[in-house]
Amino acid sequence: MLRYIFQRFIGMIVVMFLVVTIVFIIVRVTPGDPAAVMLGPEATAADIAQLRTALGLDRSILVQYVYFIGQLLQGDLGRSIFLDQPVLTALAQRAEPTFFLTIFSILIASVIAIPIGVYAAYRRGSIFDQAATALAMLAASIPSFWLGLILMQVFAVRFGIFPVSGYGGPDTTLGERLYHLVLPAFALGIVSSALIMRFTRASMLDVLGDDYIRTARAKGVVERSVVLKHAFKNALIPIITVVGLTAAVLISGAVVTETVFGLPGVGNLVVSAVLRRDYPVIQGALLIIAGLYVLINFAIDMLYLVVDPRVRY
Template sequence: MTYVLRRILTTVPVLFLVTVMVFLLIHLIPGNPAQVILGQDATPSSIRALTVQLGLNKPMPVQYADWLGKVLHGNLGKSLLDGQPVNQIIAQRLPVTVELAFLTLFVALVIAFPLGIMAAVFRGKWQDAVAMFSATIGIAVPPFWVGILFLLLFTVRIHLFPSSGYAPLWVSPLKNLSVMVLPAVATGIREAAVLLRMLRASLLDVLDQDFIRTARAKGMSGYRIIMHHALKNALIPVITMGGLQVAGLLGGLVITETIFSLPGLGSLLVQSVFSRDYTTVQGTALVAAVAVVLVNVAVDVLYSLADPRIQLGGRAT
């Protein structure tokens, strides 16, 4: 627990830099946001009134201090479109993105682990060639193309899955999963390909270690060697890659959510950018960045669970 608290404290400077970057990226966009919001036909008086209302007439450091003060109190402001609190909008959208991210990772693990283990065990044989060919195809084919193909096949032609109509998992589990299956598989194929290659390389490195040769010399079964010794020692790079994938998915499911009409953070960000809702864009980008930082902390904690030789304090036994 001490390490976790210390690790969280070390993320404070990172989060501070994130707030600075999010604020500057929005305010460095050319043009007056008030004029962009009101449109080309807006009068100078209405533009000045909205500029004062948004606080855009204040110096940049003052604007940042005001915004940061609200953020530290859990206030991300109000949407410029309908006045709805950004906190409430994000609270409605975030569970969709989190669920899709973890379902995608689940699909990736289900595909990657059997194929990755098979590729390492049967190195140089046809099983290895099939697994690596599958990984190459998974990396080469864009997830959005797979998503469109799935929609055409399973929704338009076969009518097996709906194309929209998201429902929360706690409201209607069956309807929720029927909507989430296709986007999770479409995105998970690529993530599985990356994990497969990482797991194969890590397993091959472990299988060449002396302790594996010793286990074989003692007559230990191949299954026990792989599952109880080799796989456990090969998980660290896989956990690292899995953590990076989850972090990337939390902020990078824009295309998938748009294709499958899912009301997540990605689609919210796209809608806010096109509608020039700068307050919502700032809040969404900040929440996504914080989620990435927290995932990295969780990955550090998982290291010690996967390999007891790694201590949370940073020392090896």
Template sequence: MISSIKFLFARTLGALMVLVIVAILVFSLVHMASGDPIAVLLGDQATASDIAQVRAMYGLDQPLWTQFFLWVQQVLHGNLGTSLFLQRPVAQVLIERAEPTLLLAFFSVVIATLIGVPCGALAAVWRGSKIDQVVSAVAMLAASVPSFWMGLILIRVFAVQMGWFPASGYGPPEASLAGRIDHLVLPSVVLGVLNSALIIRFTRASMLDTLGEDYVRTARAKGLSETTIMVKHVMKNALIPIVTVIGLTAALMIGGTCVTETVFNLPGVGGLVVRAVLRRDYPVIQGTLLVVAFIYVLINFFIDFLYTVIDPRIRLRK
């Protein structure tokens, strides 16, 4: 019990430190970028006095350290700020854009796992064979293909030529969730296939390490079937690095769907961030990156606890 409390305290403290560092870096990098958001907001016809007046209205004329502490104070009160261009709270905008991004990330991780784990396991079991060579070649190819190129190919084949799926968008506003799923099939396949490459390689490497352990040779000496050995001994003991890479893939999906969402014109967080960067919309950029960092921390926190479920020999410790 005491060790669990210490573990929770240590992980929580570490998570807070990560979020503080991310907040400082995000705020600094955003404000160091060239371009004035107020000048973009007011347009070319605005005078210098107009720009100065609006900058003072939003507090952008204050020193950076003052702006930073005011922003941190807002965040601590659950307020991520107000978008300069949308004139709406950043939290509200993120909630509205979260559904397609989260669903896209979830389906992509499922596809990547369903492809990566079995293929990596087959490559490890049949090491050096044609199967291993083909799986390794496919994994290398998947890791090299740009997501936008694969997205355009799938749109041309399955949306334009065959008409099986929508080419873009997320359906009409009145559509139900079930009616929107078909809009996520092609982008999910793109991200799932491309990100399965890393899972394939980690699964193969982890299982190869486990196959060389003494208890595997002992199980074979006892006459256990290969299926029993692979399921109960090899795969079970190889799960720790596999779960780790799947968790990291999920985190990367949430923060790295910008290109795919742009190709398929999905109204997700990725498109929101792209437009915010082009407009220099500081509150949206800062709030979105901070939320993504928080999700990263939560996923890593969950993975740490999942280790103890997979392998009871692992104890929660500082």
């Protein structure tokens, strides 16, 4: 087991090193002078030269890379040009909406998809199974921003049940802020549930046909116990994988949804940074999101140890 954990940890470090290197190269090979792009067409040559010196762009690529790695090891992601504050601070200030939106969305997707997927596999070929598969395909083809606009029109504009947009003011309580996330969370959760449901159904179908399931039924084990205790437990590996990957995708995929609902999250910050050519913020956001991807994958690998004893041995 320790060898398994060590291998996964080393793999995580290697992947993060590659991600850091790729992000560094992408930003440096962008067409044009990054300093000139950030300052705009009205900038003077002196202003551009000053910014290039401040960003270290006047040094060699190797020196820039070593300096970049050193900054990362110190937790320094650079300084935003337009916000005039450290990138890490800017991202931390906008992390709360994105964090809660991701958590609520994955909970909604799991609550919808996993029970439906399990029952659809158990009733394979039935009307329920066919209807669930059709609805999953429909949900997978719906853009989250379009569904968000529909939910906004119905539940916010017409019935006035939920806020149209925003995240509340500075003095707003946490409960009221979370209330603003109901519609965007459902918009993301419903779309994400399609993939989870299909993986759950496929994984359950593979397990329900195994010999030990037939043996359990032959011994007279209660059908509910056969499905939930024997089959579902052994089908968890693919389900955990797809839920974890969906959570990682939601972190980076909430950009459009946050923009539609006017949420001051990381996605909205990235959109603003792209429009302003604020390269330090874009670079920092890429590194944070990639790091979260790697950490979620590592957490999934650790959950395998809990779910499947075969991994431990």
